[in-house]
Amino acid sequence: xxxxxxxxxxxxxxxxxxxxxxxxxxxxxxxxxxxxxxxxxxxxxxxxxxxxxxxxxxxxxxxxxxxxxxxxxxxxxxxxxxxxxxxxxxxxxxxxxx
Numbered sequence: 001x002x003x004x005x006x007x008x009x010x011x012x013x014x015x016x017x018x019x020x021x022x023x024x025x026x027x028x029x030x031x032x033x034x035x036x037x038x039x040x041x042x043x044x045x046x047x048x049x050x051x052x053x054x055x056x057x058x059x060x061x062x063x064x065x066x067x068x069x070x071x072x073x074x075x076x077x078x079x080x081x082x083x084x085x086x087x088x089x090x091x092x093x094x095x096x097x098x
Contacts, residue, residue, distance in 0.1 A: 010096035015074050015083045021056040022096075049073065049082065063089065 011022045027035040039051045039060060048065035055061065055074070064073035064082065072085045072092040086092040 008096065010098055012097040013085060013092070013095055015085050017076075017083060020059060020074060022061070023054045023056045025053050026051055026060075043075065043077065049075065051075075061085070061092075 007024050008022055013020055013022075026039060029035060030037060034054070036051060039054075043060070044051060044062065049062040050065070051060045051062045053061040057076075058078070059074050059076045062073055062075055062082075063070045064084075069087075070089060071087050072089055073082045074085050075082050086095055
């Protein structure tokens, strides 16, 4: 709640296709045009994936509930593909690099 649209200090992470950089966290309110609700409605509606951050490349990080437990996945809009990143949000936060 204190960091709507914030930019984390640790921005880099790796996934099966290489390295990505987090651009910003998505806002949880409707004060900005690109917030959690709008991104979910436009790209994830009807899925078990909930976006929480946008990457510099235009991809989105999301909480992925497809297997019951919330993992972190990267959705690449150019390929319309979800890539696994980490098995939990806590592991993802620990994994972020400068």
